Amino acid sequence: MENKKELRNWLNKMELAHPLVIAGPCSAETEEQVLNIAHQLKDTDATVLRAGIWKPRTRPGNFEGVGALGLKWLQRAKNETGMLITTEVASPTHVDLAQKHDVDIFWIGARTTVSPFIVQEIAEALRGTDKPVLIKNPVNPDLALWLGAVERFYEAGVSNLGVIHRGFSTYEKTRYRNNPEWQIPIDLQNRFPDLPLILDPSHIAGRRDIIFDLCQTALDLNYDGLMIETHNDPDNAWSDAAQQITPETLDQITVDLRIRKEEG
Numbered sequence: 001m002e003n004k005k006e007l008r009n010w011l012n013k014m015e016l017a018h019p020l021v022i023a024g025p026c027s028a029e030t031e032e033q034v035l036n037i038a039h040q041l042k043d044t045d046a047t048v049l050r051a052g053i054w055k056p057r058t059r060p061g062n063f064e065g066v067g068a069l070g071l072k073w074l075q076r077a078k079n080e081t082g083m084l085i086t087t088e089v090a091s092p093t094h095v096d097l098a099q100k101h102d103v104d105i106f107w108i109g110a111r112t113t114v115s116p117f118i119v120q121e122i123a124e125a126l127r128g129t130d131k132p133v134l135i136k137n138p139v140n141p142d143l144a145l146w147l148g149a150v151e152r153f154y155e156a157g158v159s160n161l162g163v164i165h166r167g168f169s170t171y172e173k174t175r176y177r178n179n180p181e182w183q184i185p186i187d188l189q190n191r192f193p194d195l196p197l198i199l200d201p202s203h204i205a206g207r208r209d210i211i212f213d214l215c216q217t218a219l220d221l222n223y224d225g226l227m228i229e230t231h232n233d234p235d236n237a238w239s240d241a242a243q244q245i246t247p248e249t250l251d252q253i254t255v256d257l258r259i260r261k262e263e264g
């Protein structure tokens, strides 16, 4: 109960809009790319810049992130644009490094939420923090694992908790990369009624053309925010190229969703 209020208070204190819009590339690739995207996003409704530094790839041999070096780029983007910054942390070492680089919001990835041992270690590393922590659903449609991760962070005294719905993997071929299974986050909210809920349409869709519709559904369902992968050159992104959109498209989506108040 208190948690949503606390995260809301935090958003108000930071003068961040509701719904919260988090945008930025799947992966930080180069300093130039991060700064380019951040400068384009600073004039949109996105108030938080996301970028993966350590990338949990399903199979080896793909780009696995630039590592701690990327934290300096994010920090520079924050200083130059005034945006807040968020990245995925998947170990206590990541937490430590991210904290040293002024990361404002931590997120827990879908491949981490499935592992109670790692979740517990990260929760310990973040014990008592007043920074927001956003927990993605586990890759598989298992409500108990998601709830368990939420409980571990609560028990570690992390008060600004939120969750991110990024869809669930399935062996069936569907129009989605990850099935939304809209009922699962609703069931989670039934257990934690005031936990803020953010949609990650990018990993649900796996493609650009249905991002807007997914965002609209989320706002109709009263979600508290959106996390949308946004890249200056989506087709040539080093990860998740098919689902990323440009900052211009992001801007238009927020107008069409009526998040953005058109001037005049």
Ligand code: PEP
Residues within 6 Å of the ligand: 026, 027, 052, 056, 108, 109, 110, 111, 136, 166, 203
């Ligand atoms: C990501 O946000 O780029 C990511 C790896 O997401 P997920 O943990 O949802 O797969």
Ligand code: MN
Residues within 6 Å of the ligand: 026, 027, 203, 229, 239, 240
């Ligand atoms: Mn991604």
